[in-house]
Amino acid sequence: MLVSLVLFLPPHPDIMCKGHIVKCRVYNPHPxxxxxxxxxxxxxxxxxxxxxxxxxxxxxxxxxxxxxxxxxxxxxxxxxxxxxxxxxxxxxxxxxxxxxxxxxxxxxxxxxxxxxxxxxxxxxxxxxxxxxxxxxxxxxxxxxxxxxxxxxxxxxxxxxxxxxxxxxxxxxxxxxxxxxxxxxxxxxxxxxxxEALQNEGILSLLLHFHWTWIGVVYMDNKNGERFVQTVVPMFSQRGICFAFIERLPTIHFIMEILGSLEDASEICDRIMKSKANVLIAYGESYAVAFFRWMPLLKATPKGKVYIATTQVEHTAFIFQRNWDTEIFHGSLTFTLHSxxxxxxxxxxxxxxxxxxxxxxxxxxxxxxxxxxxxxxxxxxxxxxxxxxxxxxxxxxxxxxxxxxxxxxxxxxxxxxxxxxxxxxxxxxxxxxxxxxxxxxxxxxxxxxxxxxxxxxxxxxxxxxxxxxxxFNHNGEIAAGLDIINWIVFKNHSFHREKVGWMDPQAPRDQAFTINEDAIIWDSSFNEIRPLSLCTESCHPGFSKSVIEGEPFCCYDCIPCPEGKISNQMDLNDCYKCPDEYYPNQNRDSCIPKEVVFLSYEEHLGFGLAFMSIFFSCVTALVLGIFMKYHNTPIVKANNRSLTYTLLISLLLCFLCTLLFIGHPVKLTCLLRQTAFGIIFSVAVSCVLAKTITVVVAFMATRPGSRMRKWVGKRLANSIVLSCSLIQVGICSVWLATSPPFPGLDKHSVIDKIVLECNEGSVVMFYYVLGYTCFLAIICFTVAFLARKLPDSFNEAKFITFSMLVFCSVWLSFVPTYLSTKGKYMVAVEIFSILASSAGLLACIFSPKCYIMVLRPELNNKEHLMTRKG
Structure with a gap:
């Protein structure tokens, strides 16, 4: 005998009161x-x-x-x-x-x-x-x-x-x-x-509208469990999170209704409180008739987009004749093609x-x-x-x-x-x-x-x-799916509009088609595309930062770090611009970098070039004065040829800075550092030779001294030649192994591409610079020890001051050079060359020029030979 208990409910919505049944009776127990x-x-x-x-x-x-x-x-x-x-x-x-x-x-x-x-x-x-x-x-x-x-x-x-x-x-x-x-x-x-085609269609629909925060309601049976187990990992891999997954209770006997409705009431609460505006409904053919209880259990959950699966038909039980159906207005349903x-x-x-x-x-x-x-x-x-x-x-x-x-x-x-x-x-x-x-x-x-x-x-x-x-070999028909937009009117009638489809025979990336303009959304969305996000989208210039303990769809938006941009919504991480571009102020796009170098047209390059030429002219003037007073005692006193060599090397030092200004080419890149290193070594070697000559000369004046044989041009020339050849050897090895060449520095300055001379081997560059400083330190030490030798005109004092200036300049150069970027590194090196050369010129030659030009009466042998106590 077949026994069936059928719930009879009057066709009026007032049968519900706070989720509880007021009247019910058994009808036709043996149908x-x-x-x-x-x-x-x-x-x-x-x-x-x-x-x-x-x-x-x-x-x-x-x-x-x-x-x-x-x-x-x-x-x-x-x-x-x-x-x-x-x-x-x-x-x-x-x-x-x-x-x-x-x-x-x-x-x-x-x-x-x-x-x-x-x-x-x-x-x-x-x-x-x-x-x-x-x-x-x-x-x-x-x-x-x-x-x-x-x-x-x-x-x-x-x-x-x-x-x-x-x-x-x-x-x-x-x-x-x-x-x-x-x-x-x-x-x-x-x-x-x-069902796999339907799942792909739902996923494509969610991705098309960027709905990443969704809810799922399914009926409590094996099919519902299988659906959830299938779509949760599938959707999560594509960046979609689940705000809630609710299981609707299945009613088997009439005495279960009260408990089931209480459970349904709690589900309605969670749906209403959720920020998810998209709800996927999975169930049997009569599922919508159960979903229609929601407006009676709680406040009508409007403002939601319902996505129903193929089995879910827009149906109702007879006793639901006058119940509200507007909650399904604007919903989307995957239906069998017809x-x-x-x-x-x-x-x-x-x-x-x-x-x-x-x-x-x-x-x-x-x-x-x-x-x-x-x-x-x-x-x-x-x-x-x-x-x-x-x-x-x-x-x-x-x-x-x-x-x-x-x-x-x-x-x-x-x-x-x-x-x-x-x-x-x-x-x-x-x-x-x-x-x-x-x-x-x-x-x-x-x-x-x-x-x-x-x-x-x-x-x-x-x-x-x-x-x-x-039918194919598996007994399946190659039928597609239609995507239907349900338009519900206040008189409980509705219209279904086909707004898309899934074609199983098309390539996978072309199987999904949607006509967004034909969709009518729920009135609460003000006729615009609904949003369903756990967090507002991160705008360009920001990236997502996952909140600990929350799903990956819930995140904070943090600004891109310096040097990186994001030019799309909701990027997981900012990225660097190509080497030829740099981020704009908002860090949402890349701007082409400007190619720069230290040129004569800009104020810095022009100023340094002017200083170079000015000091070159001053050096030439000093050389001219010395040549004019060639036979005077003050010029003869300290090796005239050594003095002329020093002045010429200082002149070349000032002029070599011009190699550092202008568009770098292969020739200037090869010459600038090597020429500077060799010329500077010659200049410092001359100063060292002058210092040693002073010391030897005073030592030779002592009775019985063996140093007399070293007094003369021979010692000075040997010192200059040997010290200079060592620097020439270092530069030759540099040019032979890893010579400098023109290059582009795309990273030192964020918004510039610096056209520069790549040193080739940084180690060799510091060898050249270090050797010159080594000579200067020796010279400074010897001059410092000889500064108090008794003489009315002790050149060791002036050499000490010149070497003090020289060493101070180049000791400051290293940290300054390393802390600057781009063309300013070149400017720092030029300034150091000019400053150290000018220090040598001023400290060594300005006292002599003063005597020769302004105090000629002091330019005599008696005065120079007078010892001071």
Missing amino acids: PLHEYHRSGDLIIGAVASYNFMFSFSIDFSEDPPAPMPLGLGVVPKNYQHIAALEFAVKEINENSQLLPNVTLGFHVYDSYFNAKSTYHATILLSSTLERFVPNYNCDLQNNLIAIIGGLDSPISLNVATVLDIYKTPQLIYGAAPVMNDKTPGLPFYQLVSK SELPGFLQFLEKKNPLSIKGDGFIHDFWKQVFECEFLNSDPVEVDVNFCTGEEKLESLPGEFFERRMSGHSYSIYNAAYAVAHALHAMYSSRHKHRATVNRERLELKNQQGWQMHQFLKDVAFNNSAGDKVS
């Missing part, structure tokens, strides 16, 4: 299986609960059973599935080219959304109609060929469990059951795309309970959707409306009945034609000669369902809408 029989040579049997499954069978019965009453807990919109099957059978029977001389009929049974009724109905299809004897058929009027069904995968799996015994083919027009080691290995034929069938609308307009016999569903469907009673019904209240049978289906809200063909109805239509074409191919292959009608009927009776498989696999035809229908 029989509802049936719809249409006789014919071929019978399409079906199991339904407004969750229909259909089957093909051989049946020659003529008097169908009387219609049975239907309980109130139904989904009336699914009645269109019966209409689609009836329409397909009608077209097949009227087509003389398909199954000629054969009339097609059908059987429809109700499964009541439960396994027990589904098993019962499926066994009825394979048994004698008048007598329910499982696995026994005592006549030849019900020879099962194939089954179409069901709408939800649990129903299809229950059917497959029975059909596996008989190897009868099953054509599934809804979600396919997941077959594993514990489920039957029955080959079934799938009229819908794989096309408008010629003549289907006119077929629906002619349907009424007065013209159809054997339909056990239409009377109860009619009574519930039009809120009326037929005259031959059970006693009813006096003020009730009576059904005339002339009510118009087009006046019904879409949640109860749609005239536009749904994706599931379209799949049923194609399934009916697929079986018809397979049967036609099977009979055509066995009829080598013309047979009589009676013989054909006899052969029909002897056909078995398992024989259909090889013909179903090869089915290929174009339906009346022009769409091609065929």
Whole structure:
């Protein structure tokens, strides 16, 4: 005995009060299986609960059973599935080219959304109609060929469990059951795309609109668990986070309703408090009817974009007639692809309970959707409306009945034609000669369902809408998915607009198509694209910084560090510009760098060049004065040739700085450092020679001194030559191994590309500079020790001051040079050369020039030889 408890609720929203039921009663506790029989040579049997499954069978019965009453807990919109099957059978029977001389009929049974009724109905299809004897058929009027069904995968799996015994083919027009080691290995034929295509479509939709903070609500069953286990890692890899994943409780008994509604109320709370504006709804075909409880449990969760999967239909239970439906306005649904069938609308307009016999569903469907009673019904209240049978289906809200063909109805239509074409191919292959009608009927009776498989696999035809229908080697149809935008009006009617699709035959990167301009969003979004983010997007110039303990979609926005930019929204990290570019002030774009070098046109280069020429002229003037007073005692006193060599080397030192200014070329790069090093070494060597000469000269004046043989030009020349040759050797090794060359410095200065002379070997550069400083330190030490020698004109004092200036300049040069960048490094070196050379010139030669020009009376031998105590 089949026992079914159906909840009866008045069609008014005031039945809910703070999430608790005020009234309820049990209605029709023992509902029989509802049936719809249409006789014919071929019978399409079906199991339904407004969750229909259909089957093909051989049946020659003529008097169908009387219609049975239907309980109130139904989904009336699914009645269109019966209409689609009836329409397909009608077209097949009227087509003389398909199954000629054969009339097609059908059987429809109700499964009541439960396994027990589904098993019962499926066994009825394979048994004698008048007598329910499982696995026994005592006549030849019900020879099962194939089954179409069901709408939800649990129903299809229950059917497959029975059909596996008989190897009868099953054509599934809804979600396919997941077959594993514990489920039957029955080959079934799938009229819908794989769920993987739908998951890819949802992911593409989220990425297109940059919705990275979403919620998921699913029904508590194995399919829902599998969906969550599939999409969570898949979506997370593409940067999408889940604000919440809520499992809706499944109601099995009426006493569970109160507890389930309390759980649902808590779920509504979490949905309302979440910042996620996008909600993915996964469930069975009747899931929307359960989602519609939310406005009654809590405040209406508006401001959300609902993304529903293919199984979720926009449906309602009868008692939800006046309930708010605007929460689904602007929602997006992935639906099975469907096309408008010629003549289907006119077929629906002619349907009424007065013209159809054997339909056990239409009377109860009619009574519930039009809120009326037929005259031959059970006693009813006096003020009730009576059904005339002339009510118009087009006046019904879409949640109860749609005239536009749904994706599931379209799949049923194609399934009916697929079986018809397979049967036609099977009979055509066995009829080598013309047979009589009676013989054909006899052969029909002897056909078995398992024989259909090889013909179903090869089915290929174009339906009346022009769409091609065929199965691949896995028994799957290459059907795409439509993306529907639901536009709900205040009168509970709605319009569905196709705004995109998923094409399984297109390349992966082209499978998803969306027309954003055609989408109508919920009014709370002010007709602009909704946002669903855990954190506001990071603008260009900023990067994301993940907050510890939060999902990676929740982050802080931090400015890009110096030298880096971000030119897009929500970048995980800033990046450096190419070497030829640098970040702008906002650090959101790259600007081309300016190529610079120390040129004569700029003030710094011009000033340094002017100083170089000025000191060169001063040095030349000093040289001229010394040459004019060539034979005076003060010029003769300290080796005239050494003095002239020092002045000429200082002149060249001033002029060599000009090699550092201007556009670097290969020749200037080779000469600038080596020429400076050698010339400076000669100058310092001359000063060292003058210092040593002074010391030797005073030591030679002592009685019995052996130093007299060293007095003269020979010692001085040897010192200058030997010290200079060492520097020449160092520079030669430098030029031979790693010479300087013109180069670009792209990194020292952020916004400039410095055209410079690359030193080639930095080590050799510091060897050259270090050797010169080494000579200067020796010279300074010797001069310092000889500064107090008794003489009226002791040159060692002036050499000490000159070397003090020289060493101070070059000791300051090293840290200053290393701390500057770009062309200013060149300027620092030029300044150091000028300053140290000017120090030598001033400290050594200015006292002598003063005597020769302004105090000529002091320029005599007596004065120079006078010793001071």
